[in-house]
Amino acid sequence: MLVTAVEARPLRSLVDVRIELGAGIVSLIGPNGAGKTNFLEALYFALTGRSFRTSDRRDLIPFGGSLARVEAVVCDADGVERRLLASVSRAEGRRHLLDGSPADPATLARNRPPVVVFSPDRLALVKGPPAERRAHLDRFVAARWPSRSELRRRYGQALAQRNALVAQLAGGLGAATELDVWDAALAEAAAALAEARAAAVEELSAPFAEAAGELGLEGRAAIEYVPRAAGSAAEILVGLTERRDADLRLGRTSWGPHLDELKIASAGRSLRRYGSQGQQRAALLALLFAERDALLEARRAPPLLLLDDVMSELDPERRERLVERLDGAGQVLITTTTEESVPGRAKRSVVRMPIAVPHAAAA
Amino acid sequence: MSAEGPAPLARLVAELSRLPGIGQRTAQRLAFHLLRAPDEEAAALAAAIRDVKEKVGLCEQCFNLSEGPLCRICADTSRDRATICVAEEPADVIAIERTHEYRGLYHVLGGALSPIDGVDAEDLKIAELLRRVEGGEVREVVLATNPTTTGEATALQIAELLRGKAAVTRLASGLPVGADLEHADEVTLGKALAGRRSLD
Ligand SMILES: [Zn+2]
Numbered sequence: 001m002l003v004t005a006v007e008a009r010p011l012r013s014l015v016d017v018r019i020e021l022g023a024g025i026v027s028l029i030g031p032n033g034a035g036k037t038n039f040l041e042a043l044y045f046a047l048t049g050r051s052f053r054t055s056d057r058r059d060l061i062p063f064g065g066s067l068a069r070v071e072a073v074v075c076d077a078d079g080v081e082r083r084l085l086a087s088v089s090r091a092e093g094r095r096h097l098l099d100g101s102p103a104d105p106a107t108l109a110r111n112r113p114p115v116v117v118f119s120p121d122r123l124a125l126v127k128g129p130p131a132e133r134r135a136h137l138d139r140f141v142a143a144r145w146p147s148r149s150e151l152r153r154r155y156g157q158a159l160a161q162r163n164a165l166v167a168q169l170a171g172g173l174g175a176a177t178e179l180d181v182w183d184a185a186l187a188e189a190a191a192a193l194a195e196a197r198a199a200a201v202e203e204l205s206a207p208f209a210e211a212a213g214e215l216g217l218e219g220r221a222a223i224e225y226v227p228r229a230a231g232s233a234a235e236i237l238v239g240l241t242e243r244r245d246a247d248l249r250l251g252r253t254s255w256g257p258h259l260d261e262l263k264i265a266s267a268g269r270s271l272r273r274y275g276s277q278g279q280q281r282a283a284l285l286a287l288l289f290a291e292r293d294a295l296l297e298a299r300r301a302p303p304l305l306l307l308d309d310v311m312s313e314l315d316p317e318r319r320e321r322l323v324e325r326l327d328g329a330g331q332v333l334i335t336t337t338t339e340e341s342v343p344g345r346a347k348r349s350v351v352r353m354p355i356a357v358p359h360a361a362a363a
Numbered sequence: 364m365s366a367e368g369p370a371p372l373a374r375l376v377a378e379l380s381r382l383p384g385i386g387q388r389t390a391q392r393l394a395f396h397l398l399r400a401p402d403e404e405a406a407a408l409a410a411a412i413r414d415v416k417e418k419v420g421l422c423e424q425c426f427n428l429s430e431g432p433l434c435r436i437c438a439d440t441s442r443d444r445a446t447i448c449v450a451e452e453p454a455d456v457i458a459i460e461r462t463h464e465y466r467g468l469y470h471v472l473g474g475a476l477s478p479i480d481g482v483d484a485e486d487l488k489i490a491e492l493l494r495r496v497e498g499g500e501v502r503e504v505v506l507a508t509n510p511t512t513t514g515e516a517t518a519l520q521i522a523e524l525l526r527g528k529a530a531v532t533r534l535a536s537g538l539p540v541g542a543d544l545e546h547a548d549e550v551t552l553g554k555a556l557a558g559r560r561s562l563d
Binding site: 154157158160161162164165168174178180181182184185189 | 516
């Protein structure tokens with residue numbers, strides 16, 4: 001699936017911007033403050049109905065305005081065009097329409113490419129708390145194995161039910177034997193989720209190491225799944241039973257996949273704690289590339305990649321290799337400030353950011 | 364007369380807007396429709412509402428909806444009394460009956476285990492189910508709770524309690540995860556009934 005055009009009218013500093021996009025690698029060139037990041041955000045918003053920079057969609061409304069609105073045209077393999085429109089208004093909240101009509105999230109998702117973003121705002125994935133990495137890994141699981149896409153939600157529901165019961169029991173309400181059935185339900189959901197995460201990291205580790213090397217992450221870079229509870233449902237049930245008294249004292253479930261970690265390391269040291277900004281950027285990029293490789297390898301639809309300002313920190317040789325890696329499958333949008341930083345083979349599809357009006361806010 | 368019109372009309376709008384899925388504007392539209400409708404049409408609706416509250420209760424045996432002490436299904440002597448299908452709600456019984464695949468009796472729990480909502484085993488008709496099974500006639504119990512987290516946990520709990528007392532089977536998968544029986548189509552639900560698997 002291809003995004004062929006995006007219209008932001010308006011979103012943040014973009015007042016009335018329409019940009020047409022081709023297949024393959026598209027370079028979006030413009031000086032700092034021209035709104036390149038805003039444009040990636042606008043495209044992401046049109047496709048997903050969300051922003052990758054803020055959880056409050058009203059931040060997308062221009063200063064002094066009352067509405068943000070973006071439309072994207074998506075063309076499928078048969079050449080059928082669909083229009084996705086996302087908007088948020090102070091008065092009426094948000095809307096996400098497919099060809100002018102409201103649609104449920106699953107229908108919207110079927111009619112757009114999966115989309116992956118690299119931007120400085122997403123570095124929290126490497127340096128933030130483990131919850132972000134778990135959520136990201138589970139999204140990859142869902143893209144890689146659609147039949148496993150419910151595992152995260154199912155575990156979350158079983159966990160919430162068990163926690164509610166543990167809290168009631170800790171408060172002196174009810175009999176501890178009521179926990180038996182929820183321990184069993186939680187163990188089953190936990191085993192399935194941990195197995196899926198392990199399988200995902202297994203597929204990602206080799207392409208991650210390779211991409212990290214290409215991007216100049218020195219030392220041996222590696223991702224590692226560190227499960228808090230692994231094994232069969234029966235084994236996890238034993239673990240939950242052993243910790244039952246401790247859980248009842250704490251009033252919550254203290255053990256399970258909701259505490260898993262995806263460790264990202266270079267030369268054996270955690271990049272979350274010890275990595276420089278540059279290393280963390282390279283690690284994030286390597287992870288996104290590894291996911292793309294794994295999806296292509298499994299013949300799943302490759303995601304639309306939105307790469308904000310990745311060229312600036314790479315030398316010309318690494319830029320060449322990055323373009324080489326991304327050429328040939330899926331659609332990739334790369335922002336950059338100067339045409340010189342666009343490698344030769346990516347020059348065939350270059351889009352210039354329309355000149356922003358002087359008073360527009362910088363990105 | 365207030366901004367909402369005459370008082371009886373405002374009261375009707377207020378009552379209608381308490382119904383699930385009915386907003387203020389829909390309630391207004393329905394109220395004006397009833398106002399314009401022939402007298403007998405409005406009276407029939409009022410009578411139907413009164414009847415359902417006065418005449419429909421729960422079956423003493425299976426807790427399905429019933430007009431008398433025993434529901435139509437429990438009273439039907441041609442049904443297979445050795446099989447009980449356990450469902451969460453009366454609406455699930457209607458869905459299963461539509462498949463015409465099942466000839467046994469039912470047991471309606473009145474919900475599913477859910478600590479978050481404060482629902483435990485005592486809030487459901489589980490003890491009543493055990494008494495029916497211990498009564499002797501029952502050979503198979505089919506667990507037809509929804510394939511949701513709460514429905515699965517409820518099935519697990521009942522299977523545990525019935526261990527050694529009757530054969531316990533679960534609806535075959537094929538129903539989408541997280542779906543509810545009420546909205547499953549007849550063919551899918553029929554297949555799930557035909558292919559039920561044993562739970563030990
Ligand atoms: Zn009955």
